[in-house]
Amino acid sequence: MITAFQNARIFTGEQELNNQTLLIREDRILDIVAPSAVPSDARIIDAAGKILASGFIDLQIYGGGDYLFANEPSAQALRGISEAIVKSGTTTYMITLATAPMELYQEAFDIVHANPHPALAGVHLEGPYFNPVKRGAHTEHLIHAPVADEVKSLLKASKGVLKIMTLAPEVCSDEILQLLIEGGVILSAGHSNATYAQAMHGFDQGIRTSTHLFNAMSSLHHRDTGLPGAIFLSNAYASIIADGIHVDWQTLRISKQVLGRRLFLITDAVVESLSGTHVHVAAGDRYTLPDGTLSGSMLTQLDAVINCVKHAEIELAEALRMATLYPAEVMQAADLGRIAAGAKANLVLLDESLQLQSVWLEGKEVVQ
Numbered sequence: 001m002i003t004a005f006q007n008a009r010i011f012t013g014e015q016e017l018n019n020q021t022l023l024i025r026e027d028r029i030l031d032i033v034a035p036s037a038v039p040s041d042a043r044i045i046d047a048a049g050k051i052l053a054s055g056f057i058d059l060q061i062y063g064g065g066d067y068l069f070a071n072e073p074s075a076q077a078l079r080g081i082s083e084a085i086v087k088s089g090t091t092t093y094m095i096t097l098a099t100a101p102m103e104l105y106q107e108a109f110d111i112v113h114a115n116p117h118p119a120l121a122g123v124h125l126e127g128p129y130f131n132p133v134k135r136g137a138h139t140e141h142l143i144h145a146p147v148a149d150e151v152k153s154l155l156k157a158s159k160g161v162l163k164i165m166t167l168a169p170e171v172c173s174d175e176i177l178q179l180l181i182e183g184g185v186i187l188s189a190g191h192s193n194a195t196y197a198q199a200m201h202g203f204d205q206g207i208r209t210s211t212h213l214f215n216a217m218s219s220l221h222h223r224d225t226g227l228p229g230a231i232f233l234s235n236a237y238a239s240i241i242a243d244g245i246h247v248d249w250q251t252l253r254i255s256k257q258v259l260g261r262r263l264f265l266i267t268d269a270v271v272e273s274l275s276g277t278h279v280h281v282a283a284g285d286r287y288t289l290p291d292g293t294l295s296g297s298m299l300t301q302l303d304a305v306i307n308c309v310k311h312a313e314i315e316l317a318e319a320l321r322m323a324t325l326y327p328a329e330v331m332q333a334a335d336l337g338r339i340a341a342g343a344k345a346n347l348v349l350l351d352e353s354l355q356l357q358s359v360w361l362e363g364k365e366v367v368q
């Protein structure tokens with residue numbers, strides 16, 4: 001069965017199309033055609049002038065619904081998180097784990113491996129190979145420099161579900177970086193006090209991106225630009241938390257002007273959890289540790305897109321790319337983050353106020 005989306009403003013990831021019809025079949029995008037070329041037996045969905053875009057991609061999110069995966073690593077929690085995230089418009093995500101004992105990572109890997117979900121792309125480990133000076137909300141006594149045997153064990157235990165790892169370039173040898181890259185892990189520089197030279201060396205060794213720009217990293221100083229300066233002057237991507245709290249709107253705007261298509265959105269979202277290893281307290285418009293340290297956002301990716309448009313003077317098409325096309329490029333996933341023939345039929349329908357109307361995950365409409 002072919003489904004045809006008519007009368008939509010189609011944001012493909014490259015351009016906006018009007019007076020065109022999007023065709024999907026099963027879990028894939030079939031084509032974009034003129035209305036006159038729609039098959040006679042297609043199921044018609046009238047978008048009534050609304051915005052049709054690729055489903056959002058979030059490469060760093062800790063939980064959703066009532067579940068924080070690190071505190072409740074279970075199939076039920078993973079299912080609940082996936083359902084909540086998809087209903088918010090995010091159709092691809094990396095479940096993220098903070099610095100924790102290796103036993104928790106093993107348990108989480110096993111659960112993710114045994115419970116696939118079409119929105120779940122893998123695991124992002126944020127830690128434990130950090131510079132403790134920039135630990136942020138992470139548990140200090142669990143932070144340590146990596147050794148080869150531990151990294152090999154970690155890769156073996158992950159059974160291929162470990163996809164991204166945030167680490168500090170200055171605490172990792174070239175050997176460690178290459179072990180992880182050869183193991184299929186995307187490396188992201190973060191929680192780092194690296195000098196400019198240390199950070200650039202890490203990028204030269206294959207670190208592809210960086211984690212929550214400006215948060216938990218060395219400062220952009222006029223005598224040593226540190227990790228931010230290396231990000232700006234390299235070819236690396238950078239994620240950013242666009243809530244006006246982790247960075248202010250002017251910093252978001254400046255970063256976008258400097259980085260262009262290398263800047264993408266993450267939520268770094270958590271849920272309130274008042275017990276367990278990872279405690280997050282809801283504090284108005286953010287989450288904190290009990291001592292007040294900022295520990296996560298309340299964002300959805302759609303919130304982040306809206307904030308980019310409303311507060312940072314970023315055009316809608318570009319803000320959408322920051323939550324779709326650019327994170328897909330970080331993943332090197334050609335069938336995600338765009339509306340094109342052969343891509344996954346992961347879609348969101350938004351009204352003119354950018355309020356979410358509908359979500360399709362691999363061609364199936366998600367019940368809101």
